[in-house]
Amino acid sequence: MSDARDQRLATTFVSLADTLVADFDVLDFLAMLTERAAELLDVDAAAVILSDQRGGWRTTAGSSEQAELIEVFSAQTLQGPCLDCVATGVAVASADLATETDRWPQFAPAAVNAGFRAACAVPMRLRDDVIGALTLLGSTPGAIDDASVALGQALADVATIGILQQRAIRHDEVVSEQLQATLHHRTVVEQAKGVLAEAGGLDMHQAYLALRGYAHTHHRRLSDVARDVATANLDPGALLTDTTGVPRS
Numbered sequence: 001m002s003d004a005r006d007q008r009l010a011t012t013f014v015s016l017a018d019t020l021v022a023d024f025d026v027l028d029f030l031a032m033l034t035e036r037a038a039e040l041l042d043v044d045a046a047a048v049i050l051s052d053q054r055g056g057w058r059t060t061a062g063s064s065e066q067a068e069l070i071e072v073f074s075a076q077t078l079q080g081p082c083l084d085c086v087a088t089g090v091a092v093a094s095a096d097l098a099t100e101t102d103r104w105p106q107f108a109p110a111a112v113n114a115g116f117r118a119a120c121a122v123p124m125r126l127r128d129d130v131i132g133a134l135t136l137l138g139s140t141p142g143a144i145d146d147a148s149v150a151l152g153q154a155l156a157d158v159a160t161i162g163i164l165q166q167r168a169i170r171h172d173e174v175v176s177e178q179l180q181a182t183l184h185h186r187t188v189v190e191q192a193k194g195v196l197a198e199a200g201g202l203d204m205h206q207a208y209l210a211l212r213g214y215a216h217t218h219h220r221r222l223s224d225v226a227r228d229v230a231t232a233n234l235d236p237g238a239l240l241t242d243t244t245g246v247p248r249s
Helices: 003-015 027-038 065-077 081-086 107-113 146-169 173-202 203-218 220-230 237-245
Strands: 045-051 058-064 092-093 118-126 129-138
Touching: 003 027, 003 146, 027 045, 027 058, 027 129, 027 146, 027 173, 027 203, 027 220, 045 065, 045 081, 058 065, 058 081, 058 173, 065 107, 081 092, 081 118, 081 203, 118 203, 129 146, 129 173, 173 203, 173 220, 173 237, 203 220, 203 237
Parallel strands: none
Antiparallel strands: 045 058, 045 129, 092 118, 118 129
């Protein structure tokens, strides 16, 4: 492992542990987790699912917002290593998804069609409390290496502690309410992405990056910016000009 990668990993762990700020944004926090996992581990994509507290699971963040990847992430909320992982509380992996059509008849073909052949999901857990899972995807057959899985689990553990720490700080909230609010905010982000994509001729990933870029530049929560765009309280053309410097019609 290079010194630069070591430093980047150290910075990532510090960032994931730093949830004691007043404007902590769970969505942006989980987006960072998936982006850093894809960047620093030997994988091509990563995603997080969280419990909706009603017996189901929903994708909350991914390392990319490209349409084909979103389809894979959606499929994993129905079946696949991610659901097996949250059910057992341990990592679940496949070295070749092309051979897993009997095991995961919906997820495996969706992943292979999107260009992924290997997968591993690690639980987001604290002791016996499993709130979700981090999925790692590789584009070539072969087991995701043990070092990447171990680091992925460490990142997931730190992220889980951060989320549950927020619950402890906000004494008037229970974790189910916090997670439910996060999932609602994700729905609003999807709506805002659609508005920006139509206004600026962007794909969904570009629209998402514009939303996050505006939120970071203006020191606002991603969910608040998305709500303003979705409710027409923030002009999408103005946002796109602000983030790209190019006027949009």
